[in-house]
Amino acid sequence: MRNSIILIVAIIFLSCDKKLPPVDPDIVSEKVQYDTDDPAIWVHPTDASKSIVFGTDKDTNGAIYAFDLKGKVIAGKTIRNIKYPNNIDVEYGFRINDSITVDVIVFTERERNRIRLFSVPDMKPLDNGGFQVFEEETDFELRRPMGISLYKDPVSKNIYAIVSRKSGPAHDYLHQYQFISDSTGIRTKLARKFGKFSEEKEIEAIAVDDELGFVYYSDEGVGIRKYYADPAKGNEELAVFGGEYFKDDIEGIAIAAKPNGEGVLIVSDQQKGQFNLFSRKENSFIRAVNLGTIATDGCDVVTIPLNTMFTEGLFVAMNEQRDFYFYNLEKLGL
Structure with a gap:
């Protein structure tokens, strides 16, 4: 009975192609040079008003842009001359040695088949030029990294990068790499290969729930797939959900975490120009919201106050007009 009700709701939902009234952003960022794709929010440890929004500018001569909370480009923290940066994520407390930890961003550099690692906020490269991914593939097209998310x-306290690619096989589409720092420097180690793929479109958007220990990714034409983030817990697929609520491509995923496991997954319904919200606990559909963005690929969220504008937290979404939209989290009803 429950499955029948869900199906009926989904049919009604999809049959009404009319968009919801848009919610205006609080801030629209300055424009990048080529093509925005994916944002990541770094929260300053002592003064949240100095937090930074990073965003990829996807092109063969692309960049990782840094924005302040007014959407202005921070030129001194923007990383240029990146060969097609695609997706980006942030993590806190990467241990360099026994006495030093740093916050980091990691992003994919598709045309060089590698991922990059930089410390934040000093923007120091920690990777000696980058770490190769999908090295065992003999087909060059299967080596091009695209999506990325970090798990701590x-x-x-080990930090891992979970990486997807532009195209790949029906099984083991994603690879998970551990970052290791020792007396020889920083390197990556392949921890596992996992993840089913429908072979219908592609896999780009990935998000990790560190607290609950799950990784979610968008199999764009089918649904949101769920696995354990810890390699030691195995590669069994835990769920596939949500596909019936999307017009076409299922894209960017952000996890708005609240205490006691509460919160939501915010997932871009790319062609409809809306976002679907799913329960963090049950992964059940809650509702949709129209934030006025066009063809959103990537998004990110934090659920703590940052300043007098972002009093409940910050949601950032890529917009097709070469910019990013910033919203106080209360505008999403969260």
Whole structure:
């Protein structure tokens, strides 16, 4: 009975192609040079008003832009001359040695088949030029990285990058790499290969729930797939959900975490120009919201106050007009 009700709701939802009234952003960022794709929000440890929004500018001569909370480009923290940066994520407390930890951003550099690692906020490269991914593939097209999300193990404090690619096989589409720092420097180690793929479109958007220990990714033509983020817990697929609520491509995923496991997954319904919200606990559909963006690929969210404008947190979404939209989280009804 429950599945029948869900199906009926989905049919009604999809049959009404009329968009919801748009919610205006609080800030529209300055424009990048080529093509915005994916944002990541870094929260300053002592003064949240100095937090930074990073965003990829996707082109063969692209960049990682840094924006302040007014949407203005921070030129001194923008990384240029990146060969097609695609997706980006941020993590806190990467241990360099016994006495030093740093916050980091990691992003994919598609045309060089590698991922890059920089410390934040000093923007120092930590990767000696980058770490190769999908190295065992003999077909060059299967080596091009696209999506990325970071996972920090709550016990070991190890940090991993989960990476997708522009095209790949029906199984083991994603690879997970551990960042290792020792006396020889910083390197990556392949921790596992996992993840089913429908072979219908592609896999780009990935998001990790560090607290609950799950990784979600968008199999664009089918649904949102869910796995354990910890490689030690195995590669069994835990769920596939949500596909019936999207017009076409399922894209960017952001996890708005609240205490006691509450919160939502915010997922871009790209062609409809809306976002679908799913329960963080049950992964059930809650509702949709129109934030006025066009063809959103990537998004990110934090759920703590940052300044007098972003009093409940910040949601950032890519917009097709070469910019990013910033919203106080209360505008999403969260």
